[in-house]
Amino acid sequence: MTGRKAELAENLARVEERIAAACAAAGRKREDVTLIVVTKTYPASDVRLLHELGVRDVAENRDQDAAPKAAACADLDLRWHFVGQLQTNKVRSVTSYADVVQSVDRPKLVTALSAAAERGGRELGCLIQVALDAGSGERGERGGVAPDGIEELAAAVDAAPRLRLDGLMTVAPLAGPYAGRQRAAFDRLMDLSTVLRATRPAANMVSAGMSADLEDAVAAGATHVRIGTAVLGVRPRLG
Template identity: 35%
Template structure:
């Protein structure tokens, strides 16, 4: 086995083991938390190595890079997720190309994604990105605007809202992120009751804090550096 292949497979195995341990310690069902390997700024060859080792879920943040990798790896049955910020002008390029788009934060963006999905005859899964900390420099809808955004999305036939995503402020101690993870879970539960809908997905937690996120209800953790190492650029 070549050194890069060995490194990636061992890294992923260690992450999967830690995630399984965290899930078990919270008393949640085995397999209830998915690991998304965040492959942005890493080559398609790394993705193929992990895919051949049995991993299918990958996350990308840059439209052109993601589409190029999809084309290069078109023969593989990969579950692609779009997790980066998304400008309205690029919505037409991602709708219908990903299992889920995690960064929807406005009705304008949702309508553009819906329009493209409609033209393709598909239903696009989306998550709403919520700015739980109210950070001005970060994307995400505010808590106050969340109900009206959900209401608007509910009228779009070619979008399926499956849950929420959040990027809490960075803390050296993972415990610092706990209140923001807990808040997203509470918002999800509240919106389910308010609208009478199911929102099964909570996309939260990254390399440094995914254990805390799992304790607070995450169903998908986004892990990049610990699997792939430092980004190439």
């Protein structure tokens, strides 16, 4: 095993232990939580090594990095998740490789994603990004729609050809009432998911939690955790 592959294998094993322990503590089955490895800033060679180590879900947040990486790994059976704030001029590119866009936060983006998916003949999973630091009608500092905007967006996705509503996503807020209260934030997201699933039972994906707070996310009931640093190491600073 190469040095980098051994390093990734060790890190993955450590993250796996954490997820398994968090599931056990919460009385959940390990298979109820999917690990998504966030590969942003790391090369396609790392994605290939992760695939060899059993990873099947990877995430990116910038199309200019993700598109060439996805192309270089097109022969692998991977599910690509787009998790960054998405401008409509990048939509056509993103829909060419992403299986799920986790950062849907405005009707204009829904329209653009649907048109691009139709053009490309693809079905696209969508998560509504919820901003728990946003007031009514506002958008969050890191993207996302306020909780009272979820229903409008869900209806837009329902009505959009080639889009599938998979559930909700959040990033633990740095400001507002949930700042520094990750568990409370993720509990709130689960409450919102319960409301959404009452009318859309298939939209049962809840993406929450990163390297520092995955235990809180699993305890709250997240179905997917997005882990970068704990698997790949501390990211190089972007210039």
